[in-house]
Amino acid sequence: MALALGAEAVSAGYRVEVFDSIGSTNAEAMARARDGEAGPIWFVTTEQTAGRGRRQRPWIAPRGNLAASVLEVMDVAPGVAASLGFAAGLALQAALADLTAQSEIPLAIDYRLKWPNDVLAESQKLAGILLEAEAVADGRLAVVVGIGTNVVAAPSDTPYPATSLKALGLDVTAERLFAALSDHWASYRAIWDHGWGFAEIRRQWLQHAAGLGETVSIRSGASIVEGLFDSIDDTGCLIVRTPEGRQIPIAAGDVYFSATASAGAA
Structure with a gap:
């Protein structure tokens, strides 16, 4: 074929x-x-x-x-x-x-x-x-x-x-x-x-999103953001809700979920 x-x-x-x-x-x-x-x-x-x-x-x-x-x-x-x-x-x-x-x-x-x-x-x-x-x-x-x-x-x-x-x-x-x-x-x-x-x-x-509502760690260069994967916005940015309740849009980065989040941030 x-x-x-x-x-x-x-x-x-x-x-x-x-x-x-x-x-x-x-x-x-x-x-x-x-x-x-x-x-x-x-x-x-x-x-x-x-x-x-x-x-x-x-x-x-x-x-x-x-x-x-x-x-x-x-x-x-x-x-x-x-x-x-x-x-x-x-x-x-x-x-x-x-x-x-x-x-x-x-x-x-x-x-x-x-x-x-x-x-x-x-x-x-x-x-x-x-x-x-x-x-x-x-x-x-x-x-x-x-x-x-x-x-x-x-x-x-x-x-x-x-x-x-x-x-x-x-x-x-x-x-x-x-x-x-x-x-x-x-x-x-x-x-x-x-x-x-x-x-x-x-x-x-x-x-069909992986990790929605779970703990995530996003690494972009030397910067790391941790929180809950809340959603994606109308531009496609990932929205992270921090422990303090802030919602942070992420435009690019490597994402690690739940059990792997701490390892990804290490």
Whole structure:
């Protein structure tokens, strides 16, 4: 089975370019945008050799995993574009839930969305999302959303425990996952609608949020904020309620929950 778009993604006008192996699907997507590609188009592979995640951390996809980046050029401000990452998390969570429900072996896997850009399975990192944006020649914004999912293997040297679908007992290929992901992306991208639908994206995201109401520790550089994970606001910032009752918006940082909060702050 080859990597291919789902039927809904095709109907929505998406295209796809498939690579046997590539350094980085995000880098390829942005390079194409600089050359005039406006999308919407996916760049996908089952082997990525030089990918990266947040804070320039390496994100390598060994053969059998899924690295997929979607490029869309749009008229939105960078701050609005950033909220599209929450739609990406919902799309992947929905695709994973569908495939789990279709499994021949009954499985009950808890998929959760970890602020700002991870998808967890049974409290372990299963996927990461990297959103990048850059102004292009016509003044519009080229937005690339990269989604890397551990299908058959997970790295062991991550700051947060990682897992794979195979380790969880879900027998699914990167090809099946991409078809489902592309369909759900088309649906959630339409809901997001250039940021106008973020209120609905936020509502659904919070229904699947990891650690909501729990103790969190957020590290950003040398700064550490601790408190309860209250919500996310209408810009996507994480809202932390401190022991003193203050509500602090966090725009970026590494999040550690409950039992791991003190370890993350150490």
